[in-house]
Amino acid sequence: QVQLVESGGGLVQPGGSLRLSCAASGSILSIHTMGWYRQAPGSEREVVASTDTYGSTNYADPVKGRFTISRDNSKNTVYLQMNSLKPEDTAVYYCNALASARDRLTNRPLPTSNYWGQGTQVTVSS
Numbered sequence: 060q061v062q063l064v065e066s067g068g069g070l071v072q073p074g075g076s077l078r079l080s081c082a083a084s085g086s087i088l089s090i091h092t093m094g095w096y097r098q099a100p101g102s103e104r105e106v107v108a109s110t111d112t113y114g115s116t117n118y119a120d121p122v123k124g125r126f127t128i129s130r131d132n133s134k135n136t137v138y139l140q141m142n143s144l145k146p147e148d149t150a151v152y153y154c155n156a157l158a159s160a161r162d163r164l165t166n167r168p169l170p171t172s173n174y175w176g177q178g179t180q181v182t183v184s185s
Contacts, residue, residue: 060160061085061174068152068179075183076142081154081176083135088159088168093130093137097150097181104153108139121147144183151178 067079083090094109108128110116116128127140137154154176160169 060163060169061087061090061156061158061172063154063156063174063176065152065154065176065179068181070182070184071144072185073145073183075144076140077144077181079139079141079152079154079179079181081137081139081156083156083158083174086161086163087135088161090132090135091157091159091171092155093157094155095128095137095139096153096155097148098153098178099147099150102150107152109155110137141181144181146183148181149183150181152181153178 061083062085063081063083065081071077092109092111095107096104097107098104106119107122108118108126110128110130125143130137156174159171162169
């Protein structure tokens, strides 16, 4: 009932920057937290950063000081500005939203749920 579409991934050299975007759409009632996760080959998915409705942010230790998460509530969009990228940042990045939505058929409220985007590849390599 909530669709998340990511964009902005790609190939970048070490020390470079990328900006990821994630737009939420659908029968949304409200979005509580939005965040970014990543999963490298052979590793588990891990949280990168998150932000709530009031703008509070949290970052994983490996990205503190290099990544910045921001959110435009009017557009239901979350961004991840990634600077000083390192090869170890290489992963598929997934957008996540904890949101309330309506069932499109019945128009009844659905339980608050976690929604995921399809993922976007970020590769940091020279």
